[in-house]
Amino acid sequence: MNAAALEVTGLVKRYGERTAVDGLSFAVRPGTVTALLGPNGAGKTTTVECAEGFRRPDGGSVQVLGHDPRDQAVKHRIGVMPQAGGGYPGLRAAEMLRLVASFHRDPHDPAALLERLGLGEVARTPFRRLSGGQQQRLSLAVAIVGRPELVFLDEPTAGLDPQARRATWELVDALRRDGVSVLLTTHLLDEAEQLADHVVVVDHGRLVTEGTVAELTAHGATGQVRFWAAAGLDTASLEALLGDGFRVTAADGAYLVEGPVGPRVLADVTTWCAAQGVLVREARVEQRTLEDVFLDLTGRQVRP
Numbered sequence: 001m002n003a004a005a006l007e008v009t010g011l012v013k014r015y016g017e018r019t020a021v022d023g024l025s026f027a028v029r030p031g032t033v034t035a036l037l038g039p040n041g042a043g044k045t046t047t048v049e050c051a052e053g054f055r056r057p058d059g060g061s062v063q064v065l066g067h068d069p070r071d072q073a074v075k076h077r078i079g080v081m082p083q084a085g086g087g088y089p090g091l092r093a094a095e096m097l098r099l100v101a102s103f104h105r106d107p108h109d110p111a112a113l114l115e116r117l118g119l120g121e122v123a124r125t126p127f128r129r130l131s132g133g134q135q136q137r138l139s140l141a142v143a144i145v146g147r148p149e150l151v152f153l154d155e156p157t158a159g160l161d162p163q164a165r166r167a168t169w170e171l172v173d174a175l176r177r178d179g180v181s182v183l184l185t186t187h188l189l190d191e192a193e194q195l196a197d198h199v200v201v202v203d204h205g206r207l208v209t210e211g212t213v214a215e216l217t218a219h220g221a222t223g224q225v226r227f228w229a230a231a232g233l234d235t236a237s238l239e240a241l242l243g244d245g246f247r248v249t250a251a252d253g254a255y256l257v258e259g260p261v262g263p264r265v266l267a268d269v270t271t272w273c274a275a276q277g278v279l280v281r282e283a284r285v286e287q288r289t290l291e292d293v294f295l296d297l298t299g300r301q302v303r304p
Helices: 045-052 093-101 109-114 131-144 162-177 189-195 213-218 235-242 263-275 290-298
Strands: 005-013 018-028 031-035 059-064 079-080 152-153 181-186 198-203 206-211 224-228 247-251 253-259 282-286
Touching: 005 045, 018 031, 018 045, 018 059, 018 181, 018 198, 031 045, 031 162, 045 152, 045 181, 079 131, 093 109, 093 131, 109 131, 109 181, 131 152, 131 162, 162 181, 162 189, 181 189, 189 290, 198 213, 198 290, 206 213, 206 290, 213 224, 213 290, 224 263, 235 247, 235 253, 235 263, 263 282
Parallel strands: 018 206, 031 181, 031 198, 079 152, 152 181
Antiparallel strands: 005 018, 005 059, 198 206, 224 253, 224 282, 247 253
């Protein structure tokens, strides 16, 4: 297996008496998207800044593409999109992207990248006059114009409208297809579900859990199927068809099946309804989401 694009081992970072990151370890595999999740103050931004080489760890180690992140040899191989800012206020959008592109040996075409991110019409607009969403998209373009091997994206779709958000998702997916490794931080858990090959959840500077979305959401799944059909059907016969371990309840044409849900259950429900001479109007498998996992692990209290 190829070496990790990013390897964080026992990372510790303190600010005075406060420990922001406390022995954190995880890795980003080559050509994958890893989502780093956690509530406010969990240590995400500090971890990313250590990985980018902007902060020096107080303990543990960080390896970026096999190097110390402060090694100049690795700087041209990574792309960084900060959570906010990072632009030259007086430079026009196209000028800024061309400037950054000039620092790299084989950059993407700046004009084409602006068009792809919906910034073609504001190419001559100074950075300070761009809307927040436009600045965000330009920062993303700056992060990837040099064809990096590893990209750090800190809240890449914060403040974006649905169209721009979708375009950003498509671009991240394209990066992965091109073999680029991505470390993504986001508070949008549906975004992590959509994009991430691997999810790392941190809280109070420590690893809480990690795994694929499927792995994290499989444990503790609700095991329920809801369907709607004609009212008054004999639920006892459906329980008998499904077998031991299932319970069926009904109210006003809404039916709830509880038990070890699998592909066979939906087929049995449809077959049973057909035998009753009725159609299923809607059937829905209740699934545990990444948000359910996140709140269970980090609590539901609002963080400052």
